[in-house]
Amino acid sequence: MTTTELADGVDLGTAETPTGVMIVDGGELVGDGDALYSADPVSGERVKPGYPSASPEQVADVCAQAAAAFAEYRSAPAERRAGFLDAIADRLDDARDALVDRAHRETALPRPRLTGEVGRTSGQLRLFASELRAGFWQGARVDPAIPDRAPAPRSDIRQRRIGIGPVAVFGASNFPLAFSTAGGDTASALAAGCPVVVKAHPAHLGTAELVGRAVAAAAASTGMPRGVFAQIVGGVDVGQALVGDPHIRAVGFTGSRRGGLALAATAAARGVPIPVYAEMSSINPVVLLPNTLAADGARLGTEFAASMTLGAGQFCTNPGLVIAVDGPGLDEFVAAATDAVAGDEGATMLTTGIADAYRAGGDELAARAGVVQLAVGTAPATAAGAAARLFRVDADRFAADPGLQSEVFGATSLLVVCPDLDRLRATLDVLEGQLTATVHASPEDHGIVGRLLPALEDIAGRLIVNGWPTGVEVGHAIVHGGPFPATTDTRSTSVGSAAIERFLRPVAYQDVPAELLPTDISDPAPAGIHRRLDGRTTEPASEGKEEQA
Amino acid sequence: MTTTELADGVDLGTAETPTGVMIVDGGELVGDGDALYSADPVSGERVKPGYPSASPEQVADVCAQAAAAFAEYRSAPAERRAGFLDAIADRLDDARDALVDRAHRETALPRPRLTGEVGRTSGQLRLFASELRAGFWQGARVDPAIPDRAPAPRSDIRQRRIGIGPVAVFGASNFPLAFSTAGGDTASALAAGCPVVVKAHPAHLGTAELVGRAVAAAAASTGMPRGVFAQIVGGVDVGQALVGDPHIRAVGFTGSRRGGLALAATAAARGVPIPVYAEMSSINPVVLLPNTLAADGARLGTEFAASMTLGAGQFCTNPGLVIAVDGPGLDEFVAAATDAVAGDEGATMLTTGIADAYRAGGDELAARAGVVQLAVGTAPATAAGAAARLFRVDADRFAADPGLQSEVFGATSLLVVCPDLDRLRATLDVLEGQLTATVHASPEDHGIVGRLLPALEDIAGRLIVNGWPTGVEVGHAIVHGGPFPATTDTRSTSVGSAAIERFLRPVAYQDVPAELLPTDISDPAPAGIHRRLDGRTTEPASEGKEEQA
Incomplete structure (x- = not known):
């Protein structure tokens, strides 16, 4: 495989335009397969350049390079990896205008939104850099030897976490920056010490190339091994080959349920099965409780419609389901939401394929027994233009028809009307797993909320009171995850600093001589690394002096 | 289903004998299926009573009861769950003599070993009780609201971890107490707030019943919901039904590779896939480096033989593979190990089936090209009697024949002789995943150890220097786990306090009113719970006052 090295500090200024290459071994590589093109969702026309896709041999070579880089990369001090992440962030910020231009053309997402997304992406990289410096991620634990313990002495045992190995990342269509080439999965995997192979x-594809160049240039400028990052191009076959490659040790995916399950099946069938973190499908139920509905029905209807139509509804956290008890305020809620949806001017979706699936999904919903269409907006006259739609069904029909829980990706939502609170509670019990669950409640409703919360905790990764699920804060406490089918692995989050844990595994060191111990778990405790000493916590760099009970 | 309630404080004193029942809904239940019997491995004869196995309906009922208990149990304060675990521990200690008697008859394991195992089991339960009280397990994180942040205010977001749901536990044949009914998986799942359904x-079976009664009595005496613990009886079909039941949310298993993979396949094929923690197969390589071999070959040979024959080799951490460079001391190592194995008097294995598989596995190893038998011990004249065996092969043959890595469960080991250190390193590179990897090294060998450590970290969950892998310390820093096929999930440990993490999932709370927040993440910070405030650490109960950087 021949690659062209990127010069140190390649400038990704506004003049940069994509050239149709993959990013491999620190340089450019042209795929040996058929070319793929992205399309302009407004015109429906191909956007140049074409991207020749990777051959099976190229996929294998890229994965082998990632594996070769793993030993060096995971052993690099956390500060060096943090510097790499900061460098990527800086380059993305520097390239903001070019990224926004290209992403706007390829996705039709509005420029202000994309401008914000660049900041979110660089902010996320810096969050993981700060998490690397904070000294928690190692999970350091030290159980010192007890030589005189009876009946047998205790060995010195120390634990730390290390990177799991090369990670395959599949970006999301709806976040061309924050959940794609240098998005959350890539940032958390790189933070954990794992080389990353992205399938663009x-x-x-053009946005992906520009971002990929920024990552490769940052790797070069901070002295990272060349295989630490690669980006390949291809279809389903290339994705399957990537997940099936023996060098790959974990998978991050954001996309459809079908796509996520296909990758999970491949991962499970490998000679050595690997974890798959697939974020897939969620309709994000919103529960409206009686007192708040009576007091604020119209306002809630307007706000709900704004949340469901935001960004053409193309958010994993889009509220696709509203559950309310029939009673005072419901009519006002329905009227306001109906008006807002009917008056919505629609938007151009990410691709014509997504828009087609959106329309088909809405039509399927409309055709199901008991479903009434309350409102439909207008659609712009573009290739991927789509109109918002709002439907209504009663609780009994909803409970009887699991098909009503299928996600329609986009600005389509279903209102479920319950005759009473018992039926509302029963409706929650039939729901599949979700990324979020939202409750609107006035103080008089708090007693009900208290009774509903345990059920909501069991089905969702994030609970929201008196807000809307769209908008995911990138911080330390956020959870963007949840029970199946929201994700394939409910034990983790794909957003926020806790995401680093997905790509780490613990290793214990028993009676390893001091001179051979990894620094993180050596004595004296290194500055800034939190550890548990015999199960108790110690302040960083004060171990053995100021232990806490 | 009719069950007989256990009276509060049922006494499991030495007079207690098993009666052939399952433990269901806080009482006894006789299975509706065919009876199973355990056997005396010495005589090969059935041990009474018979245990009628669970019908499919009984399995479903038990799982539904566990699900019904989940909401109450996971919401119980950590101190109450800790009290439950302590009560189980106390009852096991009180019942020690009866447990040892019964387990000795069913497993042929020596009484002193079983006596120690009771203490290990109760100690493990108390470790998880202490972990519940230590205030780390919640993973509490608080990112306070920033109302005046531009361009958008930040919500108040808090994170804690909750139990994943009812857990199915499959005990191990080789640890009738510490890895079975009330063993590590049960203890960590109960600690995490998850009801447990054990398949005995x-x-x-008799040991399982006695332990199951102790758990049920402890649950009753500490006011736990009746479905918090159950134990059913059955064969492979019952195990598959248990893992396939929709109420079950995770699986803990210790056993064969075939058994673990079968359960993992069932779990992956469910409508809602669930995590499986299966600890399966490991040959626990021991590397002998040149200087220590030259200095101490004979001592190492004797110690190695003692480790490999300990407990008839029936440990997950049994050293089934020794890798050494040909040179000074190797002959002495081989001579000492050969003498010790040849002089070993063997032992009665756990079951005749295990002994048969052991003999067949050894014969298969002996028949493979290039394998030479160095020594064979004698076997006692019992139904499950087995003799230790030691084999030798050269590094090239080993690298060429993956079949030589198949675990022979029992006291059979293979010595791989390498012509030089490069070949030794190459031998490590072909190894599958392991629970442990051991290096024997003198200070002059430390340079080599430093070069080998990264490779060993990548294949094993625990590294040991100048010790032997048998013997697993139950503490905070231990890792009993490792890459496939040692386990199905390398991200966790099955032994030690960190095992609680396997059965937890994170949930975020966004703008949840103070009066509705779970205590663990409420303000002011409750005493004794560690949390991260905006990503920084705080001392327990001092949040906002003495934050650390």
């Missing part, structure tokens, strides 16, 4: 999302 | 191991 076919809907925004 | 068919090889020690």
